[in-house]
Amino acid sequence: MTGTRLSRRALIAGAGTAALAAPTFAGMGAKLGGMIDLALPGGPSLRPTTPAFPGKGEMIVQRIRPPLLETPMAAFREGIITPNDRMFVRWNWQMPTEVKAADHRVAVGGAVTKAVSLTLDDIASAGETVSVIAVNQCAGNGRGLSQPRVTGTQWGNGAMGCAKWTGVRLKDVLAKAGVAAGARRVRFAGLDVPLTDGAPQFIKSIPLDIAMRDDVLVAWGMNDEPLSILHGFPLRIVVPGWFSTYWVKMLATIEVLSGEDDSYYVADSYRMPAQPITPDAKDFPTVPITTMPPRALITSHEDGDVVKLGKPLVLEGIAFGGDAALDRVDLVGKGWEIPCTLGPDEGGPYAFRRWQVTLPQVAGDFEGIGVRARNVNGAVQPADFAWNPSGYARNVIERITLRAQ
Numbered sequence: 396m397t398g399t400r401l402s403r404r405a406l407i408a409g410a411g412t413a414a415l416a417a418p419t420f421a422g423m424g425a426k427l428g429g430m431i432d433l434a435l436p437g438g439p440s441l442r443p444t445t446p447a448f449p450g451k452g453e454m455i456v457q458r459i460r461p462p463l464l465e466t467p468m469a470a471f472r473e474g475i476i477t478p479n480d481r482m483f484v485r486w487n488w489q490m491p492t493e494v495k496a497a498d499h500r501v502a503v504g505g506a507v508t509k510a511v512s513l514t515l516d517d518i519a520s521a522g523e524t525v526s527v528i529a530v531n532q533c534a535g536n537g538r539g540l541s542q543p544r545v546t547g548t549q550w551g552n553g554a555m556g557c558a559k560w561t562g563v564r565l566k567d568v569l570a571k572a573g574v575a576a577g578a579r580r581v582r583f584a585g586l587d588v589p590l591t592d593g594a595p596q597f598i599k600s601i602p603l604d605i606a607m608r609d610d611v612l613v614a615w616g617m618n619d620e621p622l623s624i625l626h627g628f629p630l631r632i633v634v635p636g637w638f639s640t641y642w643v644k645m646l647a648t649i650e651v652l653s654g655e656d657d658s659y660y661v662a663d664s665y666r667m668p669a670q671p672i673t674p675d676a677k678d679f680p681t682v683p684i685t686t687m688p689p690r691a692l693i694t695s696h697e698d699g700d701v702v703k704l705g706k707p708l709v710l711e712g713i714a715f716g717g718d719a720a721l722d723r724v725d726l727v728g729k730g731w732e733i734p735c736t737l738g739p740d741e742g743g744p745y746a747f748r749r750w751q752v753t754l755p756q757v758a759g760d761f762e763g764i765g766v767r768a769r770n771v772n773g774a775v776q777p778a779d780f781a782w783n784p785s786g787y788a789r790n791v792i793e794r795i796t797l798r799a800q
């Protein structure tokens with residue numbers, strides 16, 4: 396983590412009212428950019444793209460309201476930081492489209508010594524301002540590639556991005572209320588509420604030891620700009636190494652729990668089979684989605700691209716270690732593998748890192764090649780996809796075929 400210029404003053408000064416004129420399909424009609432093919436094997440694969448969302452460049456539209464916007468893979472071709480106008484967007488329920496910074500409060504309560512209601516100024520002055528570069532990845536990233544097909548947003552691999560997050564440590568905010576003895580978990584709620592009567596609010600909790608980590612933040616900055624409404628203005632939780640379902644946006648409530656969390660999005664949803672299962676399995680034990688496994692993707696080429704016979708071939712892409720630093724990336728084919736060269740470690744253990752490999756001479760087609768990341772804990776991407784009913788935590792080696800001509 397490093398110090399930053401997006402300081403407390405910037406938070407207060409920059410944070411007036413954030414408002415979002417959310418586009419509708421009708422209003423957006425003229426602005427629809429093009430169509431993009433996500434190459435999803437099990438269903439409709441074409442999606443419209445649009446630059447119509449405020450603060451966003453050309454994004455893949457999975458849903459307008461609540462917004463689900465996917466990052467085009469082209470955004471991952473340069474650098475390790477995903478620009479704010481390309482970061483994917485995901486809301487379970489429609490969020491408020493206007494938030495006044497001056498009126499915003501974060502209630503800290505539950506198993507605490509003294510419940511408090513904090514202004515943005517209180518939060519910003521709760522401790523040292525820190526930044527961490529970390530991958531923000533939806534647990535369902537790549538779900539649309541599952542076979543057999545699964546339910547949920549049919550994402551390609553663009554429900555992820557890497558940004559620099561700036562804020563204060565969650566533990567310093569918790570200290571304002573004082574965590575009571577016997578506390579077990581810390582739960583977060585945002586300003587968004589369900590659209591349907593009786594539907595559960597999107598609230599999520601993490602174990603206390605994770606909440607107390609030095610790099611778990613209550614963040615207001617994303618790539619040196621205040622969070623936009625779409626990304627959770629004015630504050631969001633950042634848990635590096637964990638899937639971003641826990642990175643609650645528009646943070647309004649922090650609740651310390653002295654027992655287990657039986658709320659819907661922890662106890663019933665966002666869960667994986669405890670052991671590998673087959674698609675016909677019923678009534679299997681489940682565990683919550685938590686940390687991210689390592690992943691690598693080729694960004695220089697797409698499936699079906701033509702490469703020059705007899706010439707050298709340079710392949711490039713991004714990788715990340717998940718909940719531990721990246722250790723290595725290998726290019727793998729059928730029965731062979733070649734180590735890739737990692738780019739400089741620019742962002743630390745939770746960031747994207749670039750990789751590259753040069754093949755001296757193209758001698759023919761490359762059938763089903765892919766890249767395989769391993770992290771320093773020894774976690775390595777599997778060759779076979781561990782199917783699960785929600786397509787969570789996909790990290791199978793993604794393969795493409797290149798034609799030589």
Ligand SMILES: Nc1nc2c(c(=O)[nH]1)N[C@H]1C(S)=C(S)[C@@H](COP(=O)(O)O)O[C@H]1N2
Pocket residue numbers: 482483484485486487488531532533534584585586587597625626627639640641642643644645
């Ligand atoms: N308040 C709130 N926070 C939320 C969500 C939500 O629906 N409401 N969705 C979560 C999920 S599932 C994801 S993948 C990330 C997406 O973060 P982003 O939109 O900034 O990319 O936000 C998380 N935080």
Ligand SMILES: [Mo]
Pocket residue numbers: 485532533534535639640
């Ligand atoms: Mo998500």
